[in-house]
Amino acid sequence: MAQKKARKAESSSQRGKAQKKKAAGQAARAATRSEEVSGIQAFIKYLKEVRVEFEKITWATKKETIGVTVAVLAITFFFAAYLGLVDFSLTKILGLLY
Numbered sequence: 001m002a003q004k005k006a007r008k009a010e011s012s013s014q015r016g017k018a019q020k021k022k023a024a025g026q027a028a029r030a031a032t033r034s035e036e037v038s039g040i041q042a043f044i045k046y047l048k049e050v051r052v053e054f055e056k057i058t059w060a061t062k063k064e065t066i067g068v069t070v071a072v073l074a075i076t077f078f079f080a081a082y083l084g085l086v087d088f089s090l091t092k093i094l095g096l097l098y
Helices: 002-035 039-055 062-097
Strands: none
């Protein structure tokens, strides 16, 4: 019997905590709703923030851009030639075996 009373007391305290959490969540949502802005205002704010972030970008110089482009093209041609040579070699080797 004492165990039943203890369980009831425990479950009622849990319900009380759950109700307090629920009430706190509803209050937070109500406060947030009052701070919400319309879709157009939010979009305008977004565009302003994009502009601010866009000004923080450090752009590469023309010399850096050309240098990196040349490096990428050189590496691409090197690997293309290497893979072409490997393909050609394996084709010849397998052609001799079959």
